[in-house]
Amino acid sequence: MDGDEVTQRVKLWEPSPERVAVSELRRFQDWVAERHGPRTETYQEIWRWSVDDIDRFWDSVWEYFNVLGQRNDAPVRQGETMPGVRWYPGAQVNYAENLLRWAAERPEAEALVGLHEDDRREALTWGQLVGQVGALAAHLRRLGVQPGDRVCAVLPNIPQAVVALLAAAAVGAIWSVVNTDFGIKGIRDRFEQIEPTVLITVDGYQFNGKHYHQLTALPELLQALPTVQHHILVANDAAPGTTVPGNLPVPSSGFDQIVAQPQQPDFEPVEFSHPLWVLYSSGTTGKPKGIVHSHGGVVLESLRANGLQYDVRPGDRVYFTAATTWVMWNIMVDAMFCGATVITYDGAPAYGAPDKQLAICAQEGVSYFGTGAAVLTMIQKSGLSPGQRHDLSALRFVFCSGSPLPDAGWEWMYREVHPDFRLGSESGGTDVASAFVGSNPFDTVYRGELMGPYLGVAADTFNEAGEPVAGEVGELVITKPLPSMPLYLWNDPELVRFKEAYFDVFEGVWCHGDWATQLPGGSLIIHGRSDSTINRGGIRMGSADICQVVDETPGVQASMVLGVELADGGYYMPLFVVPQPNRTLDEQLQAAIIQRIRTELSPRYVPDAIVQAPDLPRTRTGKLMEVPIKKVFQGKDPATVDREAAADPGTLEWFLYYAQDFSHCQDSAV
Numbered sequence: 001m002d003g004d005e006v007t008q009r010v011k012l013w014e015p016s017p018e019r020v021a022v023s024e025l026r027r028f029q030d031w032v033a034e035r036h037g038p039r040t041e042t043y044q045e046i047w048r049w050s051v052d053d054i055d056r057f058w059d060s061v062w063e064y065f066n067v068l069g070q071r072n073d074a075p076v077r078q079g080e081t082m083p084g085v086r087w088y089p090g091a092q093v094n095y096a097e098n099l100l101r102w103a104a105e106r107p108e109a110e111a112l113v114g115l116h117e118d119d120r121r122e123a124l125t126w127g128q129l130v131g132q133v134g135a136l137a138a139h140l141r142r143l144g145v146q147p148g149d150r151v152c153a154v155l156p157n158i159p160q161a162v163v164a165l166l167a168a169a170a171v172g173a174i175w176s177v178v179n180t181d182f183g184i185k186g187i188r189d190r191f192e193q194i195e196p197t198v199l200i201t202v203d204g205y206q207f208n209g210k211h212y213h214q215l216t217a218l219p220e221l222l223q224a225l226p227t228v229q230h231h232i233l234v235a236n237d238a239a240p241g242t243t244v245p246g247n248l249p250v251p252s253s254g255f256d257q258i259v260a261q262p263q264q265p266d267f268e269p270v271e272f273s274h275p276l277w278v279l280y281s282s283g284t285t286g287k288p289k290g291i292v293h294s295h296g297g298v299v300l301e302s303l304r305a306n307g308l309q310y311d312v313r314p315g316d317r318v319y320f321t322a323a324t325t326w327v328m329w330n331i332m333v334d335a336m337f338c339g340a341t342v343i344t345y346d347g348a349p350a351y352g353a354p355d356k357q358l359a360i361c362a363q364e365g366v367s368y369f370g371t372g373a374a375v376l377t378m379i380q381k382s383g384l385s386p387g388q389r390h391d392l393s394a395l396r397f398v399f400c401s402g403s404p405l406p407d408a409g410w411e412w413m414y415r416e417v418h419p420d421f422r423l424g425s426e427s428g429g430t431d432v433a434s435a436f437v438g439s440n441p442f443d444t445v446y447r448g449e450l451m452g453p454y455l456g457v458a459a460d461t462f463n464e465a466g467e468p469v470a471g472e473v474g475e476l477v478i479t480k481p482l483p484s485m486p487l488y489l490w491n492d493p494e495l496v497r498f499k500e501a502y503f504d505v506f507e508g509v510w511c512h513g514d515w516a517t518q519l520p521g522g523s524l525i526i527h528g529r530s531d532s533t534i535n536r537g538g539i540r541m542g543s544a545d546i547c548q549v550v551d552e553t554p555g556v557q558a559s560m561v562l563g564v565e566l567a568d569g570g571y572y573m574p575l576f577v578v579p580q581p582n583r584t585l586d587e588q589l590q591a592a593i594i595q596r597i598r599t600e601l602s603p604r605y606v607p608d609a610i611v612q613a614p615d616l617p618r619t620r621t622g623k624l625m626e627v628p629i630k631k632v633f634q635g636k637d638p639a640t641v642d643r644e645a646a647a648d649p650g651t652l653e654w655f656l657y658y659a660q661d662f663s664h665c666q667d668s669a670v
Contacts (some may be wrong), residue, residue, distance in 0.1 A: 009519075010407075012414050023441040024307045024338075031064055043442040043452070044300075050455040054480055057456050058300060061441045065303040069093030069296075070269065070280065077481065081508045085481040085490040085497055088272040088296055095276050095295045096133065096169035098269035099302075102339045103130035106314065110341045114159040115360060117347030119204045121570035125157055129166075131262025136167035138266075143230045145198060147172030147268055148275070152196035152228075153324075154187055155213075156180050156205045156346040158439055160234045160255055161324055162333055164200050169276060169295070172268035173198075176278040176290075179323040179620065180214060186644030188224045189287045190280050195489055196226040200255070203244075204237025211237060213246060218666055232258065236346070246386045263309050272296030273487055278334075279327055279430045282619045284644050289497065290490030293433050294483075301434045301484035302334035309454055310369060310397055310424075311441045314339030317394070320370035321349055321357050326621040327430040328370055328401060334433075335368065349375055354382035355389065358646050362390035369395060372402035372427075372622045376409050381557060381580065385416045395421040401428075401435070402622045404526050406548040411449040425450050427476070427514060427526050431502070432484045436476070436512065437494060437524055452522040456591045457482060461518045466506045471500065472543070475530055478510035484509070515542045532626040534563040534573065536604045543626060548577065553593050555583045560616050560624055561607060564633040572633070572662075575607035576655075585612035611658070615651040625652065632659035 020026060023323040029046055033039040036056055041390035050057040055076035062071060070092040079085040092314060102111070107127035124132065151168040155161040155177055168175040176194060178187055180202060191199075199222065204213045214237075222228055231252040244252055271555040273294045306312040318340045320332035336342055343364050350356050359377065361369050369414050379386065386392065404612065405425050413423050424439030427450060435458050443451045452461035461474030468474075490499045505511040516528040525532075527542020534541045544562050550559040557578040564572040577593065579587050590610050597606050617625040628641045638656040646652040 005542070007450070010411075011153050012410060012447055012472060013420070013422065013443045014444040015441060020442055023311050024313070025309075025311065025441050028060075028064055028308055032060055036060060039583065043440045043621040047453060047455055047522070049420065051453075051458040054456060054458070059458075061300055061308075065298060065307060067093060067303070068098050068230070069272075071297075074663060079481075082481050082485070083498060083503060085485075086273060087294075087481075087483040090597050091272040091296065092269040092298055093272055093296045094169065094172070094267040094269060095299055096166040096265065098299050099334075099336050100126075100130050100133065100166065100265070102126050102314070102336070103341060106339065111336065112159040112162055113341065113343045113364065114344060115347075115364075116158075117209070117343045117351050121670060122159060124163075124166050128262065129163065130265065130455060132163045132259040133166045133170060133266035134263040135259045136163060136255075137170040137260055138263060139169050139232075139253070140167060140173065140198065143198060145171055145173050147270060148174060149198075150174045150176060150194045150196040150278075151198045152191045152194070152225075153177040153198070153200035154180055154182065155200060155202055155234060155324055156176065156236070157322060157324055157344045158234070158236060158346050159344055160200075160236070161329075162174070162342070162344070163259070164232075165333065167265075170265045170267050170412050172270045172274065174275045174278060174292075176280075177324045177326040177329075178280075180212065180306075181207070181323070181620065182648075183279055183644055184217065184221050184224055185501075186642075187221060189642070189644065190290070192227075193227055193287065193290050194278055196225060197227060198230045198232065199228045200232040200234065202236045203232045205346055206237065208351055213237065215243070219245055219247050219249065220259075243473075264299075270542050275487060277330070278490060279330070280325070281430065282621070282623065282625075287642075289501070291430055292487045292490055294487050296486075297483040297485070298334070298433055299337070301482075302337040304455060305331075305434050306338045308398065309438065309440055310335075311409070312338040312340050316340040316396075317343060317365050318368045318369045318370070319343040319345070319360055319364060319366045319401075321345075321372060321375050322370065323620065326583060327433055328372075328621075330433050331399075332370060340368070347540070350378065353384075355379045355384050355386045358386040358392060359390055361390055361395060365394045367394050367396045368395070368399070370399040370401070373400055373405040373409065374622050375616070376400060376405060376413065377558075380412045380416075387417050392418045397422045397424065399438075399441075400425050403624065404448075404528060404542075404544045404548070407448050408548075408550055410445075425526070427512075427516075427524075431486060431512075431578050432482065434484055436478060437516075437526075443523075446523065449519065449523045450523055454525065457525075461516050461524075462506060462509070462511075470520070473515050473527060475505065476512045476516040476526070477506060478512065493496070514564060529626070530632065532562070532624075534561065534605065536563070536573065541601070541605055545602065546597065546605055547574075550577065550593055550597050553589070553596050555580055555589045556593065557581075558616050558627060560613075562626060562630050562633065564630055567635070573607045574609045574611055574633075576611050576613040576616070578613050585610065613651075614654055615648060617652040617655050618647045619645050620647050622647070625655075629659050632656055633662055635663045 428435030
């Protein structure tokens with residue numbers, strides 16, 4: 001099959017009429033019909049209304065979910081052409097106030113549950129959560145933190161990280177967090193840009209059975225961030241012998257002591273576009289870009305996504321496989337806007353068993369599970385049948401992101417996990433702290449397909465001439481603005497880098513950098529990143545499409561393919577393969593891989609070389625590092641690739657050495 005052909009659709013699941021009837025989206029649909037018209041029945045119909053009347057749609061989200069804040073008489077937005085659109089000018093809102101409103105309705109219900117590798121379990125009710133947020137917010141104010149100041153943290157996925165985010169937001173400070181596996185350089189590269197005044201860290205953590213003490217490096221970390229004036233320490237590591245060093249350059253307080261006297265928070269009313277948090281690009285080349293989102297944009301986005309797309313309900317239990325650095329952590333916290341209980345987990349994803357993540361879902365009665373395609377594929381390849389080992393009957397929705405889930409993974413989920421839930425592959429990410437396209441409560445699940453754009457998202461696919469195309473591979477684009485699009489990139493006041501990142505391909509149109517095929521009815525297939533696309537003989541193919549076929553070959557654990565344009569006009573296409581345990585990439589396995597590519601794709605995509613690799617190079621959020629390695633193949637200095645961005649710097653180093661050796665050979669040949 002060539003890249004522009006569409007395979008036969010395979011139906012995997014569809015919601016019952018009863019499930020559709022009780023969904024939040026159906027209630028919203030009826031509410032809209034009563035107040036604004038028109039009457040819609042299908043998802044496509046209400047989506048069309050939401051993008052044709054985009055201002056009324058977002059105003060409906062504000063009104064339907066009763067957003068707390070001051071909505072003035074100004075228009076919904078100023079400006080038509082992206083970038084530069086300003087949403088709800090003059091309106092005031094606070095992220096933390098809107099999320100914590102559930103404390104009044106469900107004070108005794110669990111709001112946060114923290115799980116650890118050593119089987120510790122801690123829980124906070126909504127009443128306890130709001131009290132801790134209030135105490136920490138008051139402490140930040142006593143330290144002199146003002147709206148717009150930066151509060152940064154190096155924390156694992158624990159309840160205290162959620163408390164700290166909400167406290168910073170309550171004050172109107174700007175929040176930023178990275179996970180504990182970052183070294184000092186990686187932390188400095190991110191945080192020194194935004195000049196924090198307060199830093200929150202942890203004494204230690206356990207990962208894959210090993211304790212990692214963090215206090216010995218704390219003085220050096222604080223010296224690397226000279227703008228920090230105050231430090232807060234979270235006690236998390238159960239191992240004995242951890243004491244705060246006496247040579248810290250700034251005063252330090254204990255988190256537990258700060259929150260021991262709970263109090264009601266004072267929420268700072270901030271302008272709709274006031275910065276909420278700074279997230280970061282992967283930073284594989286150069287320093288990571290700081291992506292700034294707004295209080296109001298994230299509030300509206302969280303209610304739209306969780307209420308209408310994911311169908312999160314009060315009392316639902318939500319768990320994500322996510323480190324704090326990954327936007328999936330933010331998306332997980334945002335589920336609390338709909339009254340859900342969030343479960344955090346501080347540990348290795350497969351500690352104790354390959355299906356540890358699904359074991360947590362069973363243990364906690366999780367109804368909404370968010371994870372990466374790599375995690376599900378890892379469990380699938382283990383040969384386990386989680387549905388037989390665990391009670392997963394509570395699952396209603398699985399949010400899968402990070403990369404396209406292979407076809408075999410879709411079928412495995414319904415066969416070996418549970419037959420009755422909605423599996424959604426969602427595409428978006430750090431740039432909007434949500435997704436652009438994915439699933440909804442009304443439509444049927446087809447293997448490998450995203451059901452369509454989210455409400456309010458004018459998504460399309462363009463060819464190279466900027467013309468809409470359907471039934472063929474094109475660039476995924478957004479043609480109308482969204483309130484959750486970034487305000488700006490940090491230290492980019494003229495929006496120069498912002499425009500280069502999102503609006504450099506098609507003027508006034510957001511180009512997301514994904515290849516996608518739009519199918520009849522509005523669903524889409526994502527083929528991977530457009531900047532890592534394979535282009536053999538002028539025929540484009542998503543790298544994910546090729547790897548999906550390779551990964552289904554018996555004996556293959558994982559794979560990565562590159563399409564390298566050479567200076568002499570040639571094209572080099574290496575395929576890197578990680579064999580399954582106790583296998584090697586022998587002639588028999590190579591022949592099987594080539595045969596699958598020939599028969600299931602096309603002889604055009606048979607690689608120029610098949611190379612056994614120790615593992616695949618991924619960022620800390622699980623994304624393949626195809627592009628920086630491809631650039632080194634093309635002669636770029638490997639020193640420009642940030643090792644701190646890699647989940648495993650050793651694996652990245654192996655690939656960089658291989659790519660540089662190839663590049664040198666090319667130069668010698670010339």
